[in-house]
Amino acid sequence: MLSKLRDPSEKTLAVMLLSPAFALLLAIVVYPIGKLIYNSLFAIDKDGAFLGLQNYVDVWQDPLFWNATQNTLLITLITVPGALIVGLALALLANLPFKRKWPVRLSLLLPWALPLSFAGLIFAWFFHTEYGVVNDVLMRLGLQDEPTSWLLKPRWAFAAICLTIIWKTASFMALILLAGLQMIPRSLYEAAEVDGANLWQQFWQITIPMLMPSIVVALIFRTITALQTFDIPYTMTKGGPGEATETLAMLIHKYTIDYSDIGFGSTLAVFMFVISLVVTGFYLNHIGKNAA
């Protein structure tokens, strides 16, 4: 055995080199997920009775779960394409041949560097009925006579949250896309010009296809984080008014931390895990393949 370790074959060496990373993954990924599923299945109620699959039935029948799932998916469907479009525009802008590049890059980085909860708190003030800048500007422009309570009306609150998320995440998109843009050789555009292609054609025939791998990577990251949306709605509305802006991650937090119901919270988390898995699988299977 010892001699084998001293002079390992190719295969043994591979196992030896990979095992630390594998052990680490086991400890920080596989174990927590296993424990989560265990907690959801082996929960006991107040009287110590074994619940088994009851938590899963309860989650399925809980209107708050469906409300939160709907909100989460809606936020994903609105903010991911929204951030992609704004991010692409920002990346194209930053890619222009400025004399000084750093001010543009810095302003791109700033929203990304800001903690999510800060962004939420700042925008909550923007939309505040009395002290918010949004109402102030609208009233000065004469667009409204009375201040609107943006965050107290379900639809407006939802829109305000989506806007904040797009503002916050577009810069991350832009950074990835900017890196992609800089990989596109100039010679392609020069050749296109010689062939008489206008800017619009160049954009659709060269920029977008060449950028596709970056777009897919950015979309996957953004979608996964969008499914886990928590900080911005939590700081802006706490899920209100009522439960109109409550996301799945907020519901999980509420059950596990506020209500100390680890079993039910874990079951909700299993559902969220499955949703994330399905969406990511879809990306990798469809869009990822097409881009490659």
Next chain:
Amino acid sequence: MKKRQALKFTALALAAGLCAGSVWAQQTTLRVFVGPNQRPDLQQKLFQEYNKANPNVKVEIETGGATSELQRQYLSTVLNAKDSAIDLFLIDIVNPAQYSSKGWIEPLDKYVGGPAALRNDYLPVYQQANVIDGKVFAMPSQGDAMFMYYRKDLLAKYGVAEPKTWDELAAAAKKIMAGEGNANLQGLSIQGAPIEGAVCTFLLPYWGQGKQFNDAGGKLTLDKPAAVKGLNAWLGMVDQGVIKKNVAEVKTPDTVNEFKAGQVVFAINWGFAFDRFKDDADSKVKGQVGVMPLPAMAGGKSATCMGGWQWAMNAYSTHKDEAGKLIKFLSSKQASAFVAKEGSILPVFQSVYADPEVNKVVPWFKDALPVVLAAQSRPMVNDYGQVSDIIRTTTSAILARTKTPEAGVDEIAARVGRLMR
């Protein structure tokens, strides 16, 4: 050579460390969690005093979580993990039932002498809240209740007497607002954001009709029409312009700050706010603040929401004996009188309200005793976190007018009913 020297040095350092460690072992350090509104500065003084008499016990303060809910979130994270890092904590009156049902807090009978220790002079509401199944789980430290604050100068200017019912209050507020002609002046400020205070916002006009939310056994006894009537009373005052339209955004500090800025005639808030109106450098209402019992609904009786903070011991603490002794000191009459004098904090002992030393500093405590004795407590149930969340979220949605009072009360009855039966 160098290597050997380094080795020697390490051994020496290790030995020194061990020696220091054994001296250290006789000294116990207790870690204590106190919320920022519960005056950690005054607690620090109490700990210093305790340390003088017990030099082997050092107390470290940890603070955090601006509101009761945030503190509950933090402590439940620590306690769910069975963490022994914090030995004692100050918890809200609504929490002992929940914490004891989870096995998070240690029964204190051994250290303070059983439920008998809570009888006689402590306010009755604290005897109820802290004894669960015949065992003492927490010891009262700071009292609190919701009061009605008002502008003495404005009421005098318009010849208005202290209103006894909500209708009288609305009429008085409208008279003053019309007379002042200041668009920024609010008649009444209440808390409608989905925070713990909104639970009281729901209960005040309900209790004010002489109705009970739950029976002694913790079973829900919600009278739905009365609850709807109570919520409609608030909405009616919003329609009359007495309460501002965005009341569902108002949190406890908003009420404090707006009253301090002279923008509010009547304000409902906790007892701690009085000190802020009286002492804060930016207060524009110094010397003009009156305190009175909350108005009743027509035909009902005045009722207010009881608050207050108790010392509890972490069940996973590794210094239980020392922590138990410290709790006994912190829940003493002497400690209660100290925080009353230094911080205008409502005493938990009935006799301290009339203590001449205390009254010299806070004369209004004499009048506060009947209010506090008549105060009601929020339901003390194992699932309080959930009960509170349902009530405050729904109340806030009703005040934001995204739910009707009828639909909201039905929802509260159904969801809370499942937890309190």
